[in-house]
Amino acid sequence: MSETDASGPEDARLVALPLYKRAEEAMRARIADGRWPPGARLPNEPRLAEEFGVSHGTLRKALAALEAQGLVERRPGRGTRVARTTDEAAVYAFLRLWDTGGERVIPEPLSEALAEDTATPAEVEELALAEPRVWRLTRCRGHAGRAVSLERMVLPVARFPELGAHRPLPNSLYPFYESAFRQSVVAARDDLTAEPADAEAAAALSVAEGAPLLCAARVARNLSGEPVELRRSLYLTAGIAYRVDLSK
Amino acid sequence: MSETDASGPEDARLVALPLYKRAEEAMRARIADGRWPPGARLPNEPRLAEEFGVSHGTLRKALAALEAQGLVERRPGRGTRVARTTDEAAVYAFLRLWDTGGERVIPEPLSEALAEDTATPAEVEELALAEPRVWRLTRCRGHAGRAVSLERMVLPVARFPELGAHRPLPNSLYPFYESAFRQSVVAARDDLTAEPADAEAAAALSVAEGAPLLCAARVARNLSGEPVELRRSLYLTAGIAYRVDLSK
Numbered sequence: 105m106s107e108t109d110a111s112g113p114e115d116a117r118l119v120a121l122p123l124y125k126r127a128e129e130a131m132r133a134r135i136a137d138g139r140w141p142p143g144a145r146l147p148n149e150p151r152l153a154e155e156f157g158v159s160h161g162t163l164r165k166a167l168a169a170l171e172a173q174g175l176v177e178r179r180p181g182r183g184t185r186v187a188r189t190t191d192e193a194a195v196y197a198f199l200r201l202w203d204t205g206g207e208r209v210i211p212e213p214l215s216e217a218l219a220e221d222t223a224t225p226a227e228v229e230e231l232a233l234a235e236p237r238v239w240r241l242t243r244c245r246g247h248a249g250r251a252v253s254l255e256r257m258v259l260p261v262a263r264f265p266e267l268g269a270h271r272p273l274p275n276s277l278y279p280f281y282e283s284a285f286r287q288s289v290v291a292a293r294d295d296l297t298a299e300p301a302d303a304e305a306a307a308a309l310s311v312a313e314g315a316p317l318l319c320a321a322r323v324a325r326n327l328s329g330e331p332v333e334l335r336r337s338l339y340l341t342a343g344i345a346y347r348v349d350l351s352k
Numbered sequence: 353m354s355e356t357d358a359s360g361p362e363d364a365r366l367v368a369l370p371l372y373k374r375a376e377e378a379m380r381a382r383i384a385d386g387r388w389p390p391g392a393r394l395p396n397e398p399r400l401a402e403e404f405g406v407s408h409g410t411l412r413k414a415l416a417a418l419e420a421q422g423l424v425e426r427r428p429g430r431g432t433r434v435a436r437t438t439d440e441a442a443v444y445a446f447l448r449l450w451d452t453g454g455e456r457v458i459p460e461p462l463s464e465a466l467a468e469d470t471a472t473p474a475e476v477e478e479l480a481l482a483e484p485r486v487w488r489l490t491r492c493r494g495h496a497g498r499a500v501s502l503e504r505m506v507l508p509v510a511r512f513p514e515l516g517a518h519r520p521l522p523n524s525l526y527p528f529y530e531s532a533f534r535q536s537v538v539a540a541r542d543d544l545t546a547e548p549a550d551a552e553a554a555a556a557l558s559v560a561e562g563a564p565l566l567c568a569a570r571v572a573r574n575l576s577g578e579p580v581e582l583r584r585s586l587y588l589t590a591g592i593a594y595r596v597d598l599s600k
Contacts, residue, residue, distance in 0.1 A: 197598055197599065296596065300564050314564075316548050318546040345544055
């Protein structure tokens, strides 16, 4: 990095950091803004060290930090690549369903519907949209022979320009967002509540209207912290739970 | 540590670890089994290094690891103490309620009931009880002028021998478990489902029977991984959500 890569307050913040942290942040920024896309091979270590003006040891410390965060993968003799989001990693990180037997539950698609629409003012705000066109993707998914979730996603058309051309969509959406649109989801916040089934959910999940459903209202974000997807998942939690491990 | 502190398979595992890890594990075991209780001051570093047969640098590395895990607190010039669970830490780690305005929700006690009982076979298994006497503690808590949670706890009498003498119980139970009974909760698993309100919950939370409630079924564990408490919390999630932050 020449220090001029960063500007404004970001620049001031970078200067205050230890050297290896500055190199780490500079490389993270390149991954975040797509200059180094998922799967890309990084320049070799001597070249990176030279480019950022740091010693080889400092550069390796920065790469080790990025590796520990799952952002890059280092293979002996094969260099360093920007990590791709695998199906497995996405399921592990972002799907928290377990059955009463202690097995992970990965529901399979039963149906999907996709429509282009204008975002509501609340959605414009939550997705920080400059342009209010969005996709509304609704999926019903099942497990062990019955429908267990109804998921309503809102996706900016600007980030997912030709989404309709990819139907039927794969079950694991986040790896697909990354491979098809270079939209990597690295964090999500779920706000969980209990909600009565509305008419659509009751029909989709074969329960009475008003039956209790677990609702996960999600905002999913990329490495820059920008909102990429809104999702409202309604789960029928008969024999299934959303598991959270807490520790001090 | 003399290496004879550890025995059996534990011993074999310890030998395979780097020296500082062995010192860390030996100190963690002393905290876990109460030889070093919460708030206790550890012997000074030269003495600890001598006792465990490691260099001062290695000992400091082990202490730094314990500090990073929140198990000990090091104050310059005042030595090292076993960390206590503060109200703040317990709330931060184990209470995940937020209101729609983005503020943390900490419900206040409205009522509590305590009774001694015989554990069900399922509870005997979940709590790994040698002796089936348990306390059943039921609390109703409120926020912003209304009842929002009904919590049913099951606590082994053997771990909490004179619980009835401490009533009314403090709002933040985990710091109290630690200070009054030396039972430190360091991890908990919540299985979240949506449940219809039963008669007791409907009355306590002023909703109709069958109204959707968020249920968090919890097993809380100590540093040794032993189950200390079962808890089934029913939340009225009107304007409140159980928040989960996920990341890759």
